[in-house]
Amino acid sequence: MAKGLDVGTMNIICAEKGKSDSIVFAQQRNAFLKMEAGDLAQNMLDTSKILYTHQNDTINVLGEDAFKFANVFNKPIRRPMRQGIISPDEKESIPMIKLIIERVLNKAEKDGELLTISVPASPVDSNINVLYHSKTVEALSKKLGYKTTLIDEGLAVVYSELGDQNFTGVGISVGAGMTNITVAYLATPIVSFSIARGGDWIDEQVASATGVAIERVTSIKENDFTFNSEYEIGSIQGAIALYYDALITYIIEHLKRKLEEAAPPDAEFPVAIAGGSSRAKGFLEMFEKRITEANLSINISKVKKTQYASSGAKDPVYAIARGCLISSITRENAEKAESEEVNKTKNEENK
Amino acid sequence: MDLKLRYYLGSMVFLSGLIISIAGIGFGIFVNLMWTSDPIEIMTTYSLVGIGFSLTLLGINLMISKQRPYGLYSNIAMVTGFILSIAGVIYFLMIFQDNWVYPYATYLVILYASGISLLSGNAFANAVLRVIGEPSENLSTSSSNKNYSLEDIEKEVEKTLSQSYSTNNTNFSSFDLGVKEDDTSFVPCKTFKSTQQERIEVEDFISEAKNLQTTMTGKVETGDYGLELTTKMLSETMKEKERDQNKSIFNKFKTKFNNKRK
């Protein structure tokens, strides 16, 4: 059975085909919290089914629970991939990422099971090494028995959201550490790049501009913020709106520059936006406004919500894992068809 | 030489050159310079202007030129240019009174003109280099600091992973990727084994997978046996033709190559 994996800086999400016409998602936070062993009774952690590792005197609480404990004990969360990718400087947290990936992905049911993993494209505004990240995630998955393929995160959005448009259009994922953009024509990427800014950047900027703690900014941004409402100048929401707008402008500016270097074909390019930071109310409308003002060299027909977002309860963060799953299933079908073809010709030759 | 010092010196030279030239011109106006003037007045005016002009150019050169990558050549051109033009002025002083005739005057013109052109040409070339050189320099510095081959990275990842989470071996390797040494022997808790990750199921027909196949291969499943057979035959013929064509192109190359050898 094919699978798709999205290793984000905030969320690690795995998608696989369900029993009926459905997709099953498993999600964990890509984070951990370091604590002294004395702070906690280990058997208490065990009975509460909390995921942790211990090593001499330290305990690392992993995933979702790390956030809960961070509030209670007022300790800083560690997010190993904060800058967008696993960096060579963060080797000590690779065991944590490994455990989380194993947790959501599980071992392959049979050896050589197909897995597509989304990776960030090379960033245009920083010289971080994407290759190290890709190779690490790939090696981790191979250890679990998968046959892996890597695709750009933006392309995964195109696969998931632009099927009705023949996989032609712009796929954007606005995540926590990064924003990924791919312009595709008939499922083939023409332009693909990333930007080392996302939700985290907004949080950091607002926190340093207003002097409010970063956790508080994040919580206000996620729960109590809408674009285009009247916020007082100097309020936290006002600052969030300002930096959100700056992020959108920054994304579109880079897209425009990249498109001018390429020679995109004359077609309609709808835009699909996924990722947690696109959840903010009014984000899509704002983005649409800015992108029409920008006069890109391609013809933008519309800005689309992800399918899951429009159905209300579900979520734009799943689109990337879903796109990866689609890529895996397609590959699987193609392999099947090929082996059938081979068998057929063999049979014919035997006759 | 330190870039700042060079720049400082350059502006000093430039300014003094300018002042000397202006002084020369001022002197010329002051004494009402003509061809019939006293030779000493003519010589003073022209040598002041001549020296001032070369100094001005030298100053510009000093300010604008960079050390790399053509620094040596640029410096040689600059010094030669300056020496030539100053020699021109000295030569002028020597011949003006007694030998102001062909061919000496021509030598003088050639001497001074070549010095000045070297100086101004060098300044212009450096200005151009600066304009086109800057972006490429940025590129090279940003990509050069961490340049590992794909193989290096793969090996390193392999090594890290094999050591990162084994219960007894504790040290991470210290590949030169800026790694902090840390001893780790993490033991995952029982919950990892005893429970499964929570999962959510969403209704989804995943129709994109089939569409993607069609878009990528350009193949359409029709379910019509006749049509599929025809398509298959057509594609076979096309493939064969392509093969033939490749062969003939290859043959052409071969004969050409053989002809060349003969």
Ligand SMILES: Nc1ncnc2c1ncn2[C@@H]1O[C@H](COP(=O)(O)OP(=O)(O)OP(=O)(O)O)[C@@H](O)[C@H]1O
């Ligand atoms: N309701 C919300 N409104 C605004 N932002 C939100 C909301 N919910 C989550 N976010 C932000 O979305 C981000 C996480 O999104 P996501 O899970 O897509 O990131 P990721 O895929 O882990 O990261 P990346 O793609 O950068 O590697 C965080 O910055 C979070 O603050």
Ligand SMILES: [Mg+2]
């Ligand atoms: Mg993401």
